[in-house]
Amino acid sequence: MVIQLEANLEKLRASAPLVHNITNFVVMNFTANALLAVGASPVMAHAAEEVEDMVTIAGALVVNIGTLSPQWVDGMKLAMKKAAESGTPIILDPVGAGATPYRNRVLAELLETAPPTIIRGNGSEILALAGASIQTKGVDSTADSTGSIGAAHALSERFGSVVSVSGAVDVIVQGNRTGWVSNGVPLMTKVTGMGCSATAIAGAFAAICADPFEAAVSAAATMGVCGELAYRNAKLPGSFQIAFLDTLADISPAHLAELSKIRLE
Amino acid sequence: MVIQLEANLEKLRASAPLVHNITNFVVMNFTANALLAVGASPVMAHAAEEVEDMVTIAGALVVNIGTLSPQWVDGMKLAMKKAAESGTPIILDPVGAGATPYRNRVLAELLETAPPTIIRGNGSEILALAGASIQTKGVDSTADSTGSIGAAHALSERFGSVVSVSGAVDVIVQGNRTGWVSNGVPLMTKVTGMGCSATAIAGAFAAICADPFEAAVSAAATMGVCGELAYRNAKLPGSFQIAFLDTLADISPAHLAELSKIRLE
Amino acid sequence: MVIQLEANLEKLRASAPLVHNITNFVVMNFTANALLAVGASPVMAHAAEEVEDMVTIAGALVVNIGTLSPQWVDGMKLAMKKAAESGTPIILDPVGAGATPYRNRVLAELLETAPPTIIRGNGSEILALAGASIQTKGVDSTADSTGSIGAAHALSERFGSVVSVSGAVDVIVQGNRTGWVSNGVPLMTKVTGMGCSATAIAGAFAAICADPFEAAVSAAATMGVCGELAYRNAKLPGSFQIAFLDTLADISPAHLAELSKIRLE
Numbered sequence: 157m158v159i160q161l162e163a164n165l166e167k168l169r170a171s172a173p174l175v176h177n178i179t180n181f182v183v184m185n186f187t188a189n190a191l192l193a194v195g196a197s198p199v200m201a202h203a204a205e206e207v208e209d210m211v212t213i214a215g216a217l218v219v220n221i222g223t224l225s226p227q228w229v230d231g232m233k234l235a236m237k238k239a240a241e242s243g244t245p246i247i248l249d250p251v252g253a254g255a256t257p258y259r260n261r262v263l264a265e266l267l268e269t270a271p272p273t274i275i276r277g278n279g280s281e282i283l284a285l286a287g288a289s290i291q292t293k294g295v296d297s298t299a300d301s302t303g304s305i306g307a308a309h310a311l312s313e314r315f316g317s318v319v320s321v322s323g324a325v326d327v328i329v330q331g332n333r334t335g336w337v338s339n340g341v342p343l344m345t346k347v348t349g350m351g352c353s354a355t356a357i358a359g360a361f362a363a364i365c366a367d368p369f370e371a372a373v374s375a376a377a378t379m380g381v382c383g384e385l386a387y388r389n390a391k392l393p394g395s396f397q398i399a400f401l402d403t404l405a406d407i408s409p410a411h412l413a414e415l416s417k418i419r420l421e
Numbered sequence: 422m423v424i425q426l427e428a429n430l431e432k433l434r435a436s437a438p439l440v441h442n443i444t445n446f447v448v449m450n451f452t453a454n455a456l457l458a459v460g461a462s463p464v465m466a467h468a469a470e471e472v473e474d475m476v477t478i479a480g481a482l483v484v485n486i487g488t489l490s491p492q493w494v495d496g497m498k499l500a501m502k503k504a505a506e507s508g509t510p511i512i513l514d515p516v517g518a519g520a521t522p523y524r525n526r527v528l529a530e531l532l533e534t535a536p537p538t539i540i541r542g543n544g545s546e547i548l549a550l551a552g553a554s555i556q557t558k559g560v561d562s563t564a565d566s567t568g569s570i571g572a573a574h575a576l577s578e579r580f581g582s583v584v585s586v587s588g589a590v591d592v593i594v595q596g597n598r599t600g601w602v603s604n605g606v607p608l609m610t611k612v613t614g615m616g617c618s619a620t621a622i623a624g625a626f627a628a629i630c631a632d633p634f635e636a637a638v639s640a641a642a643t644m645g646v647c648g649e650l651a652y653r654n655a656k657l658p659g660s661f662q663i664a665f666l667d668t669l670a671d672i673s674p675a676h677l678a679e680l681s682k683i684r685l686e
Numbered sequence: 687m688v689i690q691l692e693a694n695l696e697k698l699r700a701s702a703p704l705v706h707n708i709t710n711f712v713v714m715n716f717t718a719n720a721l722l723a724v725g726a727s728p729v730m731a732h733a734a735e736e737v738e739d740m741v742t743i744a745g746a747l748v749v750n751i752g753t754l755s756p757q758w759v760d761g762m763k764l765a766m767k768k769a770a771e772s773g774t775p776i777i778l779d780p781v782g783a784g785a786t787p788y789r790n791r792v793l794a795e796l797l798e799t800a801p802p803t804i805i806r807g808n809g810s811e812i813l814a815l816a817g818a819s820i821q822t823k824g825v826d827s828t829a830d831s832t833g834s835i836g837a838a839h840a841l842s843e844r845f846g847s848v849v850s851v852s853g854a855v856d857v858i859v860q861g862n863r864t865g866w867v868s869n870g871v872p873l874m875t876k877v878t879g880m881g882c883s884a885t886a887i888a889g890a891f892a893a894i895c896a897d898p899f900e901a902a903v904s905a906a907a908t909m910g911v912c913g914e915l916a917y918r919n920a921k922l923p924g925s926f927q928i929a930f931l932d933t934l935a936d937i938s939p940a941h942l943a944e945l946s947k948i949r950l951e
Contacts, residue, residue, distance in 0.1 A: 182714045182730050184447045184488075188613035193658050198613070199517065200447050203490040206523035213520065223714075225733040225757070227490070252729065255743065258736035346935065348718035348728070393723050394931025401659030405611065449712045449753075453878035458923050463878070464782065465712050468755040471788035478785065492755070666924025670876065 157333065157420050162409040164365055164374045169195035173215030173363030177356060178202045178232050180222025180251065183349030186397070190353040193404035194378065196360035202228050207235035215363030217244055218356050219272075221262060222251035229262050233269045240270035245362035245371070248272035248317075249355035254284025271315040273368045276355045276375075279304040282321050286310045301327045305334075318368045320358065322351055326376040328369065335373040338417040339380025346393040347400070354379045377416040382407055384415065422598065422685050427674040429630055429639045434460035438480035438628035442621060443467045443497050445487025445516065448614030451662070455618040458669035459643065461625035467493050472500035480628030482509055483621050484537075486527060487516035494527050498534045505535035510627035510636070513537035513582075514620035519549025536580040538633045541620045541640075544569040547586045551575045567592060570599075583633045585623065587616055591641040593634065600638040603682040604645025611658040612665070619644045642681040647672055649680065687863065687950050692939040694895055694904045699725035703745035703893035707886060708732045708762050710752025710781065713879030716927070720883040723934035724908065726890035732758050737765035745893030747774055748886050749802075751792060752781035759792050763799045770800035775892035775901070778802035778847075779885035784814025801845040803898045806885045806905075809834040812851050816840045831857045835864075848898045850888065852881055856906040858899065865903040868947040869910025876923040877930070884909045907946040912937055914945065 174197045179187055184200055191198035201210045204227070211217050217239040219232045239246045250263050263285055266272075277285065279301045286307035301323025308319040308329045318330040324342075328335040344350045357378060361371035385407065386399035439462045444452055449465055456463035466475045469492070476482050482504040484497045504511045515528050528550055531537075542550065544567075551572035573584040573594045583595040589607075593600040609615045622643060626636035650672065651664035704727045709717055714730055721728035731740040734757070741747050747769040749762045769776045780793050793815055796802075807815065809831045816837035831853025838849040838859045848860040854872075858865040874880045887908060891901035915937065916929035 180730070181446055181711050182718050185450055185613060185715055188447050189658065189662070192611050192613055199520070200445070200488050201517075201521070202488065203523065205491065206489075206521040209521035209523065223730050223732065224736075226735065252731075255729070256731070256736040256739035258733065258739065346722050348715060348722055392932035393719065393935050394928040397719070398659040398663055398928055402657035405658050446711050450715055450878060453712050454923065454927070457876050457878060464785070465710070465753050466782075466786070467753065468788065470756065471754075471786040474786035474788065663924040663928055667922035670923050 159370055159373050159418055159420070161374050161377055161416055162413040164361055164370070165378065165409040165412055167364045168360055171364050172197050173360055174199060174213060175216050175218060175356060175359045175363060176201065176211050176214035176235065177218045177220070178207065178228065178235060179218060179220035179352060182222060183352040186349040187353050187356045189401055190404060191356055191360060193401045194357055194360060202231045204230045204234055207231045208238040211235045211238050211244060212242065214244060216247060216359035218247045218249070218359040219266065220249040220251055220352055220355060221259060222352065224259065224262055232266060236266065236270040245273040245359065245368060246270055247274045247276065247355055247359040247362060249352060250275065250277045250281045250285045251352070253277065253281040260284065267315060272317045273362060274318045274320060274358050274372050275311060276320040276322065276358055276372070278322050278351060282311065282319060283307045301325055305329065318372045320372040320376060322354060326380065328372045328376060330369045333369055334421045335369070336419040337373060337376040337380055339377055340383045341387045343387055343391070343393060343396050344383045347397045373418060377418055378412060381412050381415045424635055424638050424683055424685070426639050426642055426681055427678040429626055429635070430643065430674040430677055432629045433625055436629055437462050438625055439464060439478060440481050440483060440621060440624045440628060441466065441476050441479035441500070442483045442485070443472065443493065443500060444483060444485035444617060447487060448617040451614040452618050452621045454666050455669060456621055456625060458666045459622055459625060467496040469495045469499055472496045473503040476500045476503050476509060477507065479509060481512060481624035483512045483514070483624040484531065485514040485516055485617055485620060486524060487617065489524065489527055497531060501531065501535040510538040510624065510633060511535055512539045512541065512620055512624040512627060514617055515540065515542045515546045515550045516617070518542065518546040525549065532580060537582045538627060539583045539585060539623050539637050540576060541585040541587065541623055541637070543587050543616060547576065547584060548572045570594065583637045585637040585641060587619060591645065593637045593641060595634045598634055599686045600634070601684040602638060602641040602645055604642055604680070605648045606652040608652055608656070608658060608661050609648045612662045638683060642683055643677060646677050646680045689900055689903050689948055689950070691904050691907055691946055692943040694891055694900070695908065695939040695942055697894045698890055701894055702727050703890055704729060704743060705746050705748060705886060705889045705893060706731065706741050706744035706765070707748045707750070708737065708758065708765060709748060709750035709882060712752060713882040716879040717883050717886045719931055720934060721886055721890060723931045724887055724890060732761045734760045734764055737761045738768040741765045741768050741774060742772065744774060746777060746889035748777045748779070748889040749796065750779040750781055750882055750885060751789060752882065754789065754792055762796060766796065766800040775803040775889065775898060776800055777804045777806065777885055777889040777892060779882060780805065780807045780811045780815045781882070783807065783811040790814065797845060802847045803892060804848045804850060804888050804902050805841060806850040806852065806888055806902070808852050808881060812841065812849060813837045831855055835859065848902045850902040850906060852884060856910065858902045858906060860899045863899055864951045865899070866949040867903060867906040867910055869907055869945070870913045871917040873917055873921070873923060873926050874913045877927045903948060907948055908942060911942050911945045
């Protein structure tokens with residue numbers, strides 16, 4: 157198994173896949189800019205009246221429950237059902253899983269509506285989503301990614317999803333495959349929407365990769381390497397978020413492949 | 422016919438018109454910052470319970486359907502009706518027109534509710550809005566601005582609106598008047614909300630210009646020149662969006678008039 | 687009475703309190719980034735289905751009516767009631783008070799639901815909230831902070847709240863205590879969400895300070911000093927907002943205490 161990181165980024169930029177996001181209010185702008193920077197074409201649409209039509213023309217559907225409410229959940233379900241019917245990859249970000257019973261209930265409903273192609277969350281969220289009992293503190297992680305590998309495997313088995321757990325080391329699992337991506341910098345946790353952008357970029361890669369495991373690893377490596385490069389020029393969160401967008405747009409596929417630290421098993 | 426670009430920017434800054442925006446979630450922050458930077462005073466309010474009161478104290482109403490849903494459309498209609506009654510300029514941004522039947526239906530309803538003073542969109546959106554058959558890819562344009570001039574004229578005739586089509590060259594039409602603005606840089610399409618900000622800034626100019634055609638041309642030139650100046654210092658999308666806001670605030674009216682490339686017919 | 691500015695910032699950073707925000711669409715991203723930068727942990731959640739559970743795990747509740755609508759107001763009321771029951775500080779930002787009857791009506795309902803621990807607004811908003819008759823121009827202030835001290839005292843008396851009025855000089859009142867914070871720069875009014883961030887940061891301090899008056903003064907001083915420091919490196923609004931976030935993250939408690947200009951009475 158080899159991750160064609162270089163080829164994947166080139167393909168992403170050449171095909172500029174339309175990524176349909178039903179995401180939260182906090183990160184919409186940053187997510188759209190991150191998708192544009194990496195070379196994808198973002199669209200945000202949540203109304204039940206149009207999500208089925210929108211997802212039909214998209215290469216991937218990203219569902220993020222960060223600021224959920226019942227009407228938005230209706231839109232998410234319709235879009236996920238439609239995406240599943242047409243084989244469009246679904247990427248789920250269970251933001252704040254475990255923080256409230258409502259989030260857990262909605263997540264259970266979403267998982268029942270259609271199995272996600274990729275689930276991406278932090279350790280706390282993946283543990284909560286897997287039903288493990290852990291107190292999530294708001295939307296920030298209190299568990300590291302490696303400690304939640306068991307939960308990730310359980311989720312992957314139950315739903316057939318690739319599960320990508322972000323942390324100091326990102327861990328990506330599916331079936332008997334595991335990938336470790338040791339890129340990134342701690343400052344990424346001090347910019348809101350970094351995790352959500354990782355999810356959206358996983359959607360962009362899933363739109364152009366036949367193998368969602370490869371898409372998830374490629375996305376994690378792209379995020380991490382760009383974080384490291386951005387950190388060379390910006391050590392504080394305001395300028396870091398700007399440098400990160402610049403780097404997403406600027407990085408060459410070869411440079412990305414060279415700096416990525418991926419281990420596969 | 423002469424566009425008093427210099428005087429218009431001075432007047433905008435001196436009067437700081439209140440621009441009432443009912444716009445999409447993705448661009449609200451950037452739009453508000455762009456309006457503040459250029460010298461206007463932005464307010465965002467969408468609830469049916471208050472839009473009529475808010476638009477009454479505003480100098481222009483900007484309606485942008487980027488992330489529409491039925492409740493927001495209710496607010497848009499009430500605000501547009503009230504604005505039309507009081508002669509407050511209405512600027513419509515048909516984001517993603519043609520992408521879904523719901524968007525098209527809502528746009529038809531909005532156009533029926535009150536004729537916009539100015540319609541600003543990209544080529545695909547203007548073509549879709551005019552009923553031409555074109556597949557819009559999400560919210561990014563697949564048609565150039567010049568190819569949609571016929572559609573712009575048709576819309577202008579039907580609704581009496583100024584129609585401003587953004588592209589490598591912006592084309593602004595109304596009746597037998599046409600303006601071409603050859604400013605701007607391609608990087609502007611890689612920052613989300615640039616088009617939406619162009620619409621909002623058209624609102625700011627419409628609030629202080631008696632002639633909406635002149636307002637639309639002034640807005641297009643201001644956006645384009647600021648884009649060019651920002652690009653001198655920032656070649657990547659993250660830093661470019663910041664440099665763009667800086668330039669909007671910093672540009673002198675004389676500098677703007679000097680660099681603008683406007684052709685009128 | 688002494689404000690332990692240095693110790694408060696250290697405590698904030700050490701405990702990273704979870705601040706639950708029900709705030710407006712325009713400023714969500716900037717507010718979340720400001721809270722992260724200063725050392726707090728932000729969460730945004732507005733649905734009636736989960737706000738009570740979310741506020742239960744939070745150290746403070748921030749309610750901001752910038753882009754209100756009935757469903758959001760439902761969530762605000764439930765969260766405020768729950769916060770009041772558990773003694774969690776409630777910080778209210780009456781954005782655009784006086785601009786529309788709907789805002790005034792909702793504000794009256796919120797004040798009746800639970801008395802805010804801290805109310806933070808600009809002069810126009812505080813005057814409007816206190817029932818003084820003033821025409822608010824959208825969401826920007828037309829009254830200075832000192833001119834609204836009477837209104838602030840009236841509000842403080844009626845609801846037992848600390849009232850923090852932002853302006854060239856911030857004035858914070860409660861009972862017979864008054865604080866003046868003479869920090870900040872005018873450019874702060876040209877970046878959207880600065881006031882809203884001041885409110886959110888007051889929430890972060892309130893989560894770790896036993897005395898809400900001290901929390902409000904600490905927040906005003908932190909905002910103002912960081913504004914001054916950011917302005918040293920950035921004189922235009924785009925880069926200023928980024929420099930401001932950087933400064934929030936970078937400022938040392940000692941530096942903050944040294945530069946703050948606080949007068950207490």
